[in-house]
Amino acid sequence: MELPESGIDLSPTLIVEDNGPMQQRLRRLLTDLIGADAQITAVDSIAAAKAQLGENATSMALIDIGLPDGNGIDLIAWLHVHHPQVTTVVISAWGHEDTVLAALRAGAIGYLLKEREDIELSLALQSIRRGGAPIDPTIARGILALLQLPTEPATTVASGTVVATARPPDHALSDRESEILKLVARGYSNRDIAELTTLSRFTIEGYTKSIYRKLAVRSRTAAVFEAKALGLLH
Amino acid sequence: MLVLTACARQATPATPAVLTIDRAEAVQADWLSGAVPSTGWTPVTLMDYWNTRWPQHDGVVWYRVHWNQTNADTPVGILLEYVCMADAVYVNGSLIHRDPQLVEPLSRSWVAPQYFTIDKPLLHAGDNTLLVRVSGLASYQPGFGKVQLGNPEAVHALYQHNLRWRYGIRQFDFAISAVLGSLFGMFWLLRRKDTVYGWYALSTIFGAGYGWNYVADSPWPFTTTDAWQAFNVAMFVALACSFIVFLLRFCGRRWPRTEGILLLATVAAFAVALLAPGVMGPWRNLWVIPTVVLYYVAIAVFLWYATRSSRIDVRVLAASMLLPVLASMYDLSLYLELVRGTTFLGELTSPVSLLGMSFAVAWRFSEAMRRVEGFNVELRHEVDAATAQLGDTLTREHQLALANTRIGERLNLVRDLHDGFGGSLLGAIATLENPQRPPEPARVVSTLKELRDDLRLVIDTTTHEHDSDLAGLLAPLRHRWSQRLDVADIDSCWQLEGLDGLHLGPARSLDLLRLLQEALTNVLKHSHASRVEITVRRSNAQLSIEVRDNGSGFDLAAARDSHQVGGAGLASLRTRADRLGSELVLDASPDRGVTLRLNVHLQAAR
Numbered sequence: 001m002e003l004p005e006s007g008i009d010l011s012p013t014l015i016v017e018d019n020g021p022m023q024q025r026l027r028r029l030l031t032d033l034i035g036a037d038a039q040i041t042a043v044d045s046i047a048a049a050k051a052q053l054g055e056n057a058t059s060m061a062l063i064d065i066g067l068p069d070g071n072g073i074d075l076i077a078w079l080h081v082h083h084p085q086v087t088t089v090v091i092s093a094w095g096h097e098d099t100v101l102a103a104l105r106a107g108a109i110g111y112l113l114k115e116r117e118d119i120e121l122s123l124a125l126q127s128i129r130r131g132g133a134p135i136d137p138t139i140a141r142g143i144l145a146l147l148q149l150p151t152e153p154a155t156t157v158a159s160g161t162v163v164a165t166a167r168p169p170d171h172a173l174s175d176r177e178s179e180i181l182k183l184v185a186r187g188y189s190n191r192d193i194a195e196l197t198t199l200s201r202f203t204i205e206g207y208t209k210s211i212y213r214k215l216a217v218r219s220r221t222a223a224v225f226e227a228k229a230l231g232l233l234h
Numbered sequence: 235m236l237v238l239t240a241c242a243r244q245a246t247p248a249t250p251a252v253l254t255i256d257r258a259e260a261v262q263a264d265w266l267s268g269a270v271p272s273t274g275w276t277p278v279t280l281m282d283y284w285n286t287r288w289p290q291h292d293g294v295v296w297y298r299v300h301w302n303q304t305n306a307d308t309p310v311g312i313l314l315e316y317v318c319m320a321d322a323v324y325v326n327g328s329l330i331h332r333d334p335q336l337v338e339p340l341s342r343s344w345v346a347p348q349y350f351t352i353d354k355p356l357l358h359a360g361d362n363t364l365l366v367r368v369s370g371l372a373s374y375q376p377g378f379g380k381v382q383l384g385n386p387e388a389v390h391a392l393y394q395h396n397l398r399w400r401y402g403i404r405q406f407d408f409a410i411s412a413v414l415g416s417l418f419g420m421f422w423l424l425r426r427k428d429t430v431y432g433w434y435a436l437s438t439i440f441g442a443g444y445g446w447n448y449v450a451d452s453p454w455p456f457t458t459t460d461a462w463q464a465f466n467v468a469m470f471v472a473l474a475c476s477f478i479v480f481l482l483r484f485c486g487r488r489w490p491r492t493e494g495i496l497l498l499a500t501v502a503a504f505a506v507a508l509l510a511p512g513v514m515g516p517w518r519n520l521w522v523i524p525t526v527v528l529y530y531v532a533i534a535v536f537l538w539y540a541t542r543s544s545r546i547d548v549r550v551l552a553a554s555m556l557l558p559v560l561a562s563m564y565d566l567s568l569y570l571e572l573v574r575g576t577t578f579l580g581e582l583t584s585p586v587s588l589l590g591m592s593f594a595v596a597w598r599f600s601e602a603m604r605r606v607e608g609f610n611v612e613l614r615h616e617v618d619a620a621t622a623q624l625g626d627t628l629t630r631e632h633q634l635a636l637a638n639t640r641i642g643e644r645l646n647l648v649r650d651l652h653d654g655f656g657g658s659l660l661g662a663i664a665t666l667e668n669p670q671r672p673p674e675p676a677r678v679v680s681t682l683k684e685l686r687d688d689l690r691l692v693i694d695t696t697t698h699e700h701d702s703d704l705a706g707l708l709a710p711l712r713h714r715w716s717q718r719l720d721v722a723d724i725d726s727c728w729q730l731e732g733l734d735g736l737h738l739g740p741a742r743s744l745d746l747l748r749l750l751q752e753a754l755t756n757v758l759k760h761s762h763a764s765r766v767e768i769t770v771r772r773s774n775a776q777l778s779i780e781v782r783d784n785g786s787g788f789d790l791a792a793a794r795d796s797h798q799v800g801g802a803g804l805a806s807l808r809t810r811a812d813r814l815g816s817e818l819v820l821d822a823s824p825d826r827g828v829t830l831r832l833n834v835h836l837q838a839a840r
Contacts, residue, residue: 097697115686119721137709138694141702187709187728189716 007131008087009059012039016049016075017064017091022114026062026091029122033129046070053083060087060128062112065099073099073106080107080216089128101142107216109133109209132205133212140185143215147173173211180207251385252392255299256280258378260287263294263367265337270296270365281316281574283377284370292371294336297378299364306359310352311389315396316379317368318344319459324365325352336369339453339462346401346451349393351386371459373516375571399582404448407584411442414592421599428602433480434595438588440473445584460515464507467518471503474525478532484551484594485539526566533559547597554590558583644696646741655688687751690714695744705733707743708750708770715754722758724783725765732772736836742814746779746834749810753781753830756803761785763827777834784827790820 011034017023023042031038041056043049046069049061061079065072076088089110090103100111110133112121124134173181176197183193190201197204259275260282275298276287284295303310314323320333320341330350333341370376382389415438422432444466453462475496482489503521506514514521533555540552561579568574662681666673673681694710712728719726738746750768757766763785771778804820811818811832821829 115690117683117718120717123717123721137706137713138698141706141709184713185709186705187712187716187730189713189720189726191720192716192728 008129010034010038010125010129012041012056012058012060014049014052014058014061014086015040015042016044016046016061016067016072017042018044018066018068019064022064022091025118026112026121029118029125033122033125044068046072046075049075050078053079053086058083058086060089062089062091063103063108064091065093065103073102076103076108077106087128097138097142100139101146104139104143104212104215109212111139127205130202130205131209132202133209134205135184135208135211137185137187140181143211144178144181144185146215173214177207177211177214180204181211184208251388252382253301253384255301255381255383257299258282258381259298260284260378261296261298262288262291263296265293265369267294267296267367270298280378280380283375283571285372285376286571288372290372291376293369295368295370295376295378297366297368299366299381301362301364301383303357303359303362306354306357309386310357310383311386311393312350312352312364313382313389313393313396314348314366314379315382316344316377317348317366318370318376318378319374320369321348322367323348323350324363324367325350325356326358326363327365328356330356333369335452336367338458339456340369340371340459342451342453342459345404345448347393347396349390351390371516373518374459374463401449403582403585404445407588408442408445408449410585410588411438411445414588415439415442418592418595430480430483430598431595433476433483434591437473437476437480438591440469440476444469444473456511458511458515461507461511462515463518464511464514465504467514467521468500468503468507471521471525472500474529474532475500478528481532481536484598485536485543485548522569526562530559547594547601550597551591551594554587554594558587643740655685655692658685658688684755687755688748691744691747691751695740695747703734704736704738704743704746704770705730707747708733711747711750712768715751718758719754719766724757724763727765727767729767729769729771731770733770736772736777738836745810745813749807749814749832750779750781752803752807752810756828757781757783757785760803761787761828772836775836777836778831779834780829780831782827782829787822787824787826787828789824790822 010030013030015023015026017026023044027040027042030040041052041058043052044067046067049063052058053061063072063075067075072090076090079086079088084107087110088103088108089112090100090108091112091114092099092103093114100108103111110124110128112124112134116124127134176199179197180193183196188196190204193199193204194201199207256279258278258280260278261271261274261276262284263271278287278297282297284291288295312325314321320336320343321331322329322333322336323331330352331348333343335341364381366378368376368378382392415435417435418431418438419435422428422435425431447462447466447469450462453459456462456465478496479493482493537552537556540548543549561583564573564579662685665681666678691711695707698707708730712730716726716728737743750770754766754768757763761783763783766781766783769778769780769782807830808818814832814834816832816834819831821831
């Protein structure tokens with residue numbers, strides 16, 4: 001299977017972050033990646049972000065969780081509905097697992113961890129630019145738990161069978177995707193996985209992004225179903 | 235005249251076959267009188283109590299009765315209603331009956347009527363003589379009752395009737411008193427607290443002892459009638475006193491002074507009866523009358539109490555006493571010879587009162603049982619409620635204990651945090667504050683980053699230790715360090731084997747992760763290596779850990795002597811290995827890289 005995603009323009013980027021040093025750090029990292037002519041706008045609240053999004057075209061939004069006037073995840077969800085063309089990336093601090101999962105289900109396709117080294121954040125942004133998405137074992141475990149897939153290593157065919165019978169096809173992860181997820185959960189690096197699966201590292205990053213997309217789709221479908229059940233939609 | 239009377243009687247249509255004779259002659263004699271006195275005969279009317287005529291006469295009185303037998307061909311039945319105390323009976327000069335004891339201790343023939351059948355040749359046509367030699371004592375109503383004779387069947391039927399109502403019923407009373415007394419005595423013995431049963435039993439048993447007077451045919455074990463009578467009076471006193479205490483208890487009262495006096499009276503009665511029977515017997519009324527008065531007073535008070543009480547058992551007891559009280563008043567008159575008769579009514583009513591009393595006491599007993607049963611039901615409810623509550627409490631405590639265990643584990647971990655993270659933090663602060671060597675910013679950043687990485691390990695361990703095995707805990711570390719080493723152009727090669735399902739516990743897991751992280755930090759910072767191999771392998775009860783790089787290495791001895799950076803890092807690694815219960819083996823030499831190895835015993839880990 002070939003890479004399903006094309007690359008993403010990192011400019012123009014909107015940074016929604018109320019912490020000054022972190023704002024500057026992200027701006028510096030992006031400038032280092034794109035160059036001095038990068039269009040980077042930084043705001044420190046949801047209201048300002050929405051205003052900015054209404055006025056100017058935006059390719060990518062980096063969104064912090066704890067904002068003065070609300071939760072970043074709500075902003076991500078709002079973007080997912082009103083500006084689906086914007087690539088959203090959540091910025092998370094310590095104890096990130098639940099936050100990142102919530103953001104992914106709200107429509108984010110990536111995350112940046114404040115605790116990480118600059119070089120690691122830069123690698124994550126590069127991956128996003130290539131059309132991929134960063135992932136780590138904790139998030140992979142969380143997704144597996146969410147989809148009620150076994151974390152144990154299993155052969156591709158066997159686990160694929162389980163997925164195919166347990167889930168409707170449009171929501172299900174492909175065999176490749178669940179295989180990659182399980183390998184990530186066990187701590188294998190992208191390079192290790194590339195060796196094990198004979199896929200390129202970039203292809204693997206693309207699968208990760210595809211997994212995130214499915215999470216969001218799944219969660220929106222579930223939301224519609226729940227709304228119907230409650231009589232809010234007809 | 236006798237004949238006339240007899241004829242008159244025979245003419246009575248009610249009992250044509252039976253002749254009742256109430257005319258006789260009597261004469262005094264001494265105890266040992268053998269021959270019929272020829273003189274001194276006095277006409278008397280039957281029923282005759284001789285003490286009214288001869289108040290001081292103790293001994294024998296002969297009674298003579300004549301009747302005219304028109305036809306001697308059919309046998310005749312003779313009924314003597316009352317003979318007190320012992321007697322011998324002669325018909326036409328021939329002895330037909332003789333009590334065993336005609337002198338003291340006298341037989342007690344008075345308790346029952348006597349019946350004889352007479353036939354030829356004893357029976358003559360024409361005048362026949364019935365002679366009855368009566369031995370008696372003036373104090374105890376000595377005398378001779380009416381004589382009835384005629385058709386044996388008819389007279390025997392009368393005899394049976396008399397016997398039943400005078401003697402049989404007394405036997406019945408005696409037996410029922412003994413049985414009830416024993417029964418309630420048993421209740422009391424097994425339940426000493428319920429003294430009302432004890433007092434009822436006592437009064438009933440004294441009642442039986444007193445009632446024996448109406449049944450016994452000899453004064454045994456006493457040798458004189460006086461002694462017998464004195465003892466019987468004492469029994470009567472005891473009966474009355476114990477009955478009064480019973481009534482008090484029945485009403486839920488306790489009057490110690492009154493009861494003491496009653497006890498004293500009873501003891502005194504028995505003492506006088508045993509010590510001076512010759513005085514007490516003849517003067518028994520000195521005891522009997524006050525006792526009877528006391529008895530009546532007690533019953534009157536009780537009846538008064540009963541009218542004001544709503545208790546069913548009290549009312550039943552009162553009702554059961556009312557009839558006997560009336561009867562006993564009649565009996566008293568009879569006893570005091572205010573009225574004449576041979577049958578006391580007490581014996582007729584006493585079964586009624588006995589049954590009434592036993593009903594009252596049994597009612598009380600059943601009430602107590604009902605209360606106990608009600609209490610049992612209540613108790614069962616309470617026990618059920620308490621059991622449920624206890625169950626809840628135990629469940630809660632169990633959950634609390636579980637929670638406490640978890641909290642305890644957390645506390646241990648927090649302690650480790652203080653030792654580890656807190657210690658590193660304080661060390662960093664001390665280093666940065668050192669005025670001799672003001673740190674360059676890069677060093678500060680490096681120290682802070684070490685702290686950050688340590689905090690990450692702490693967070694991973696505390697968040698996931700309970701739901702993840704060692705393989706799961708190592709995965710984030712591996713992922714993070716693979717990327718870092720990769721960025722630094724160091725190939726990392728991880729060999730993790732047999733770690734699925736292995737749980738070391740939070741503290742030891744954290745130690746292991748810290749050890750690996752420090753080793754990798756050293757590789758990243760100091761080794762200049764191009765490749766590092768990390769192996770964590772479980773084989774049986776042993777966990778082997780190895781970190782091998784191909785970097786520049788160092789001189790072990792030199793590092794040990796100088797307290798350089800590398801030396802300090804090694805000391806920290808050794809401390810962690812110690813905490814894991816293992817010894818760190820370090821293999822290093824210049825240009826040949828560094829290999830760090832340790833073996834952890836998993837048995838010790840658990």
